[in-house]
Amino acid sequence: MSDRSGIFSGDDPFAIARAWLTEAEASEVNDPNAMALATVDADGLPNVRMVLLKEIEDAAFVFYTNYESVKAAEIEGAGKAAFVLHWKSLRRQIRVRGTVSREEGPQADAYYASRSLKSRLGAWASQQSQPLSSRAALVAEVAKVTAREGMNPKRPPFWGGYRIVPSEIEFWADGAFRLHDRFRWVRQEPDENWRIQRLNP
């Protein structure tokens, strides 16, 4: 029982997210898949930074990063994360909260292999989130890993994906006079049916 229609309609929130992202690809100036990823540290202090959403699967969202970064430590400490996608051009947002696990198998290998050689070598060279003495030191590190890993580097063991399995997804769209439309989809486990509620703006 819900009055969902138009851009909010359908029984699969991942299909809605895919459709919204496709629209955003046509209207955003750049990085339509950029999302603000929120984590908490061991003291419960929130942290947030942008990452790129790379896959919308049947029941999860996947992004890629360095497993020795600050975000990785916070994700692995809490086992949970949240993110928001916001498109100014569409005046819409999608909010997601859920549990997180690594994607470090063939799927991560395939995504790594799809990146430009410079990006693949950059992943080897960057000790993400660690202090860096100078830009020159990073450039020297890229030269070092290029000599070592060659022109067809394999995926670094410290670099791969994270898969966010949502327990909550909210779709928000701007409405006239700040009477925005919001629909929250909630489920405890991936094999459960979603409960969908319209929320006050």
Ligand SMILES: Cc1cc2nc3c(=O)[nH]c(=O)nc-3n(C[C@H](O)[C@H](O)[C@H](O)COP(=O)(O)O)c2cc1C
């Ligand atoms: C638009 C945008 C997209 C980004 N995408 C990624 C990404 O996909 N993966 C990543 O590790 N960092 C990405 N970054 C860099 C992160 O925001 C961040 O600086 C870095 O991952 C270190 O974060 P941490 O110290 O909290 O781990 C992106 C930054 C911007 C502005």
